[in-house]
């Protein structure tokens with residue numbers, strides 16, 4: 001499979017690399033690192049990394065405009081995206097040949113060649129393996145970006161982390177002198193207003209009887225901290241490892257889209273079933289939902305509390 005991808009890269013003079021909408025560091029690092037590796041190996045090729053919203057990850061590089069591309073003679077590579085509707089690029093079907101490189105659970109087949117390995121930590125890990133197993137070349141800048149995408153998607157080696165990943169990284173670090181403090185700083189620097197909003201959440205989180213922590217962020221509060229529902233939702237990862245809390249949620253008013261966004265995390269109870277019930281979904285321990293009224297949000301919290309109660313009972317059963 002890796003060899004086939006390399007052959008296609010070698011064959012086409014123009015290559016466009018896309019990834020999913022709602023860009024994150026793994027999506028953007030995988031596309032930019034792959035672009036740089038292809039250009040480093042084949043300097044005469046034209047390679048474009050396309051998509052919207054890249055400005056907030058400017059340390060990874062800048063994105064290209066999809067201009068003057070003769071689609072019927074070009075290769076499209078899509079990283080980190082399981083389904084066609086989430087590809088952040090127009091003209092997906094106009095390309096001569098399409099390749100998917102992804103680590104999400106399979107959703108649909110829409111490319112000529114699909115490298116899908118859902119047990120891998122990140123799209124960056126797959127790009128790293130592609131470079132390792134073919135004649136694609138790399139340098140310290142390319143490896144640094146792959147490392148950042150990988151750190152971000154594993155939440156600093158918490159999720160999908162195994163011996164294979166550490167052994168790959170061991171080789172990477174031996175061969176390329178990565179500047180870890182700089183790479184982590186770029187990933188995790190944030191403006192003070194976000195830290196102040198985090199403080200607000202810490203002060204105002206309520207906890208239900210069976211350990212659901214939740215906070216309601218109205219438009220008024222979000223405005224006060226110059227935040228929007230998106231950035232508030234991203235903060236949900238910061239509330240793990242609290243004794244009294246098994247499942248936690250941010251409930252954010254999204255005035256622009258006239259919905260209420262709910263971000264959910266768990267350190268035990270399985271929550272994606274509840275997320276699905278409330279127009280969302282996701283992974284077992286990390287999900288999202290969207291509702292239209294605060295009453296619905298309250299019902300969701302109530303359901304989560306019941307899931308926590310069942311979880312506590314099942315744990316007690318195990319220790320008896």
Ligand SMILES: [Mn+2]
Pocket residue numbers: 026027080103122123153
């Ligand atoms: Mn990813």
